[in-house]
Amino acid sequence: MIIRRFQPSDAQAVSDLVITTIRISNIRDYSAKMMEDLIKTQTPHHMLERASWTHFYVAEEEGAIIGCGAIGPYWDKEDESSLFTIFVHPDHQGQGIGRAIVETLEKDEFALRAKRIEIPASITGLPFYQKMGYTFKNAVDTLDEEGLYRLEKYRVSEVQQAMLNVILSRRSYRGKYKPDKVPRAHLTAIMEAGLAAPSGCNKQTTSLIAVDDPALLSRIKAVVDPPVAETAPAMICVLTQRINAYRDRCFATQDYAAAIENMLLAITALGYQSCWYEGHITDTDRIGDQIARILDVPENYELVCILPVGIANSEPTMPNKKAFEERAWFNGFQQPERRN
Ligand SMILES: Cc1cc2nc3c(=O)[nH]c(=O)nc-3n(C[C@H](O)[C@H](O)[C@H](O)COP(=O)(O)O)c2cc1C
Known part of the structure; x- marks a missing residue:
């Protein structure tokens, strides 16, 4: 499986993939009428339009497109981005393809320039995105008028992460x-x-x-x-x-x-x-x-x-450290609130 940038000649195959996935996977969580209305919008032309202002990627295996996903600006924000059109063919779900697509999108320049990434997530996709570290935007865990959850992830820049790594790796x-x-x-x-x-x-x-x-x-x-x-x-x-x-x-x-x-x-x-x-x-x-x-x-x-x-001759040993939840909480002593 490879992940590569979308080309205009992929538009039909991506449209087919999205429609197949909606009909087999998303239909379990939504009404048939809602999905048929959605399917009408998922045309090859729609994919071309989306690719015109996002960075659109496809996952390809043996010449067939089995997954897709895009990242683009969140409205007109320079430092916020959004993920769109993430689909994995039902025959290939659970094989790490969705993860590979999201990881690719998170390395894209639209992700690197953003301090926040949003996803309008389907009910079907919710557990997957949560596993990928996305959480309910503003802690709102209800569906919007389009039947989607608004999820988000705050990014840490490479410099910020390097600084945190120094702190976490001190022994x-x-x-x-x-x-x-x-x-x-x-x-x-x-x-x-x-x-x-x-x-x-x-x-x-x-x-x-x-x-x-x-x-x-x-x-x-x-x-x-x-x-x-x-x-x-x-x-x-x-x-x-x-x-x-x-x-x-x-x-x-x-x-x-x-x-x-x-x-x-x-x-x-x-x-x-x-x-x-x-x-x-x-x-x-x-x-x-x-x-x-x-x-x-x-x-x-x-x-x-x-x-x-001095320069160490051997690896430092890692002492036992208590779990985060044993020593740190949000909004009160030993409160079980989520960390992210
Ligand atoms: C106030 C203080 C005094 C310490 N004194 C010693 C010491 O005399 N000998 C020693 O081997 N380690 C000493 N340490 C290091 C601790 O044992 C060490 O920080 C702890 O076991 C946790 O390991 P870590 O630093 O790798 O996280 C001291 C740490 C602190 C904060």
């Missing part, structure tokens, strides 16, 4: 690192990400020291007991000043937590691995204080965390 890495040095430009970019984090009343209580000098790194690693990140070629040490943001409110912990997460994301985005080592160095044995002394950190700063930076 605590505790394995060995490759010996490759981390360029200063990258360490600087990571620290800039840390300093860009929000801080309570903008007090900017977090400071950072990147360590990439091998001799200094060895001295630090020698005091970390039990040892962690022994092979990391660089490390960022996080310092905090416990100063109040206002009245007696000190947000230093929140400030450095935000800075650390920003840095972990920057580390991930740049292709490195790390781990938030805080519990390990701030326990009763006060390893952080020993590292602070090696780095000549003044008394009014506390060294609270070390972040190794």
Whole structure:
């Protein structure tokens, strides 16, 4: 099976396919009169007209057209699109052809430029489109005057998805690192990400020291007991000043937590691995204080965390994470509302 762009010479075959599908599949959900009225409009001329302002595709197998679908602008909107005329021949339904057609349409330039894609969906097509991630527009789950559901999907652009992927793929890495040095430009970019984090009343209580000098790194690693990140070629040490943001409110912990997460994301985005080592160095044995002394950190700063930076030698392990529904809800605690 291939999916290709519609050509004018396909108009008759597409019309036949649509009419056959309506007569065999859609008729189960609608009155015969309604379907016969619809069939009258599904002429080869109608297909040519539709193809004149949409990007129309057909699924072809052994020379026969077995599916079709189109995408075009949603009215005159530049950033919204609509899917039209999605049909799969009854003999080929359930074989992934509908999915392949919708995935093709979602890669079309009308989809890529859109932040929202709408589908006027038949009762027959509803479960399929829901499986493809489309939901009731404005949460209206009733049929319109044409007997169709209005479904929609909000698209995430490639840049937005890449950003989300960095966040979702960050892991605590505790394995060995490759010996490759981390360029200063990258360490600087990571620290800039840390300093860009929000801080309570903008007090900017977090400071950072990147360590990439091998001799200094060895001295630090020698005091970390039990040892962690022994092979990391660089490390960022996080310092905090416990100063109040206002009245007696000190947000230093929140400030450095935000800075650390920003840095972990920057580390991930740049292709490195790390781990938030805080519990390990701030326990009763006060390893952080020993590292602070090696780095000549003044008394009014506390060294609270070390972040190794380097290229991983192995895959990070995925910890158990609770399901979304166990920890996040819409409009009230443990509400069972749908996610999309
Ligand atoms: C405040 C804080 C302290 C942490 N301290 C340590 C630590 O001392 N040693 C360690 O191996 N991991 C430490 N971690 C990492 C957590 O164990 C890790 O984030 C958690 O197991 C979830 O795994 P993930 O980061 O891959 O999602 C710390 C994380 C946080 C937020």
